[in-house]
Amino acid sequence: KRKKLLTPDAYVEGILNGNITTLSQAVTLVESAKKEHQEIAQEIITKCLPYSGKSLRIGITGVPGVGKSTFIESMGKYITKRGGKLAVLAIDPSSERSKGSILGDKTRMEELSSDPNAYIRPSPSAGSLGGVARKTRETIVLCEAAGFDTIFIETVGVGQSETMVHSMVDFFLLLMLAGAGDELQGIKRGIMEMADAITINKADGNNIEKAEMARVQYKNALHLFPPTDSGWNPKVLTCSAFHHIGIDKIWDTIQGYVDLVKKNGYFQHKRNEQSKFWMYETINDRLKSDFYQNDALKTMTKGFEQKVLGEEMSSFVAARELLDFYYQSQKNNK
Amino acid sequence: KRKKLLTPDAYVEGILNGNITTLSQAVTLVESAKKEHQEIAQEIITKCLPYSGKSLRIGITGVPGVGKSTFIESMGKYITKRGGKLAVLAIDPSSERSKGSILGDKTRMEELSSDPNAYIRPSPSAGSLGGVARKTRETIVLCEAAGFDTIFIETVGVGQSETMVHSMVDFFLLLMLAGAGDELQGIKRGIMEMADAITINKADGNNIEKAEMARVQYKNALHLFPPTDSGWNPKVLTCSAFHHIGIDKIWDTIQGYVDLVKKNGYFQHKRNEQSKFWMYETINDRLKSDFYQNDALKTMTKGFEQKVLGEEMSSFVAARELLDFYYQSQKNNK
Secondary structure (H helix, E strand, O other): OOOOOOOHHHHHHHHHOOOHHHHHHHHHHHHOOOHHHHHHHHHHHHHHHHHOOOOEEEEEEOOOOOOHHHHHHHHHHHHHHOOOOEEEEEOOOHHHHOOOOOOOOHHHHHHHHOOOOEEEOOOOOOOOHHHHHHHHHHHHHHHHHOOOOEEEEEEOOOOOHHHHHHOOOOEEEEEEEOOOOHHHHHOOOOHHHHOOEEEEEOOOHHHHHHHHHHHHHHHHHHHHOOOOOOOOOOEEEEOEOOOOEOHHHHHHHHHHHHHHHHHOOHHHHHHHHHHHHHHHHHHHHHHHHHHHOOHHHHHHHHHHHHHHHOOOOOHHHHHHHHHHHHHHHHHHHO | OOOOOOOHHHHHHHHHOOOHHHHHHHHHHHHOOOHHHHHHHHHHHHHHHHHOOOOEEEEEEOOOOOOHHHHHHHHHHHHHHOOOOEEEEEOOOHHHHOOOOOOOOHHHHHHHHOOOOEEEOOOOOOOOHHHHHHHHHHHHHHHHHOOOOEEEEEEOOOOOHHHHHHOOOOEEEEEEOOOOOHHHHHOOOOOHHHOOEEEEOOOOHHHHHHHHHHHHHHHHHHHOOOOOOOOOOOEEEEOEOOOOEOHHHHHHHHHHHHHHHHHOOHHHHHHHHHHHHHHHHHHHHHHHHHHHOOHHHHHHHHHHHHHHHOOOOOHHHHHHHHHHHHHHHHHHHO
16 A cells, blocks of 8 residues: 655655655655646645755766766765765656666665765656656755755766756766767767866876876867856866765865856856746746647657658648647647 | 739749749748738748759858858859859848848948859848748748759857757858957857868968967867767868958868768758758747747746746746646637
């Protein structure tokens, strides 16, 4: 038999008391597709909102093999040892899971998993990227209300997830390896330009010199990029997460960024833009999904796509006829 | 008194005969917001479709001051002298016009303007970026049916227009100036990664050495970017459009690109993806504009946005309530 649901207020109370079990149960409601769960979840989120927003949200990305789990463990322990409370979340739609996200595999972060000041929550596994990202965004609110002052949002660096992460974090960190070229294969074009810092991991042993060379190369390349809106010059660093080398410098860099953007007003500006983004993104996403999930339209859309590809029909005429059909069917159904 | 409209077939016949006056009149219908004009325009486009697709579509961007008009004139004359027929279009919503697009000012391309093998059409001036881009995309079909074998799509390089241009051209050329740094201010982050070639203009006189240095710098920077889907390595070139130096090499580079992507199948693949893009983009755009142009919703949306910014309401609850209201009002109105 399934466990009985609590009242929204009971969840909120538990979360505000920092009760991790209650937090986890509430996150499960956030992730649930059931209507009754969603209604409770939305009430919990609304009630947690006034207690949220005070954490530092850090996006971490990098292709499989770059050492993300080791990095998050090393950086995470660094944070909790200094009295911080860390929540690690992920945006990792199931379609991308096989490509190497770490959070399905908590055992790779043994120390952090058993740290009472760290909360690791794997990505919601089902749904579209937009849906998964939205749930992660909502989970941030709950984690912050529960007292976590640093949030990591991890993503695998191979898909469009980065844009979504970028729209919910204050600082975006890209992990790379030395030996520019092959390692870049997995990184999508455009991601490098989003990074507030690039860190070349595995800078240890024989690899130190190569990492340093890569650092200089990336530094020169970033210099050619247009200036950022934040007024911050993206930094390139090296570290060895495995040997806990350079982690402090990365943390200091993040703090330097935060100092700058809190002073120049960009921090709050970006947060506001993100809040607006998620309101409009949610509207736009649902307008589209309501259209594309309309069963009668699905077949018709596929057929029209073929006609467009065969140059029997212009893209624009196809779009217009599909929309006319959609609005007509909405009228008839209601 | 207004001129009488022709029948769709009469427009099509004129276009297929290469009659520039008829072509211009048809483009005016494409750009018109009037329903009766749009209906004729869509019929003309549909009938021209089988005669379209055979041109090479080249996107040209760069900030004001980079010398775009001189470049288009020089490159354009190079093409028409070799027997080509060139149409020059633009994506330049009015909001961006003041920032320095060239096509409002034909006089800056004197030679090309009077060239019988060149057709210069300024950007449609009204409407959203999406709307303007769509009209330009439709105009390409008519120009191709009229026998133009090369199409330039010009844009100003400061806004989101580049993404739109990118979704309708085969080759994307970014014009830059030497002296990386300040000149980059105007180029939006991410545009450099779209370019199939970067050309450093004004490489003449005292500027040759600086241009060559910039070329090497950009070449090294591009080398750090992830590989392109096309299998093409973006090139960096220098030219002096004013002195007609280096124009031939740019043309050869474009031909080299075309040879490669026609062989490896990317050319047709990209064209197909673009056709699909425009079908879905048109649907998505209209789903959104129908929502956001709903008068009752406009005020409500603004109010909810304020609540979201004031953290009285989560972005997600705001979105849900607005959508519920929208669908309800559609039901009541119809």
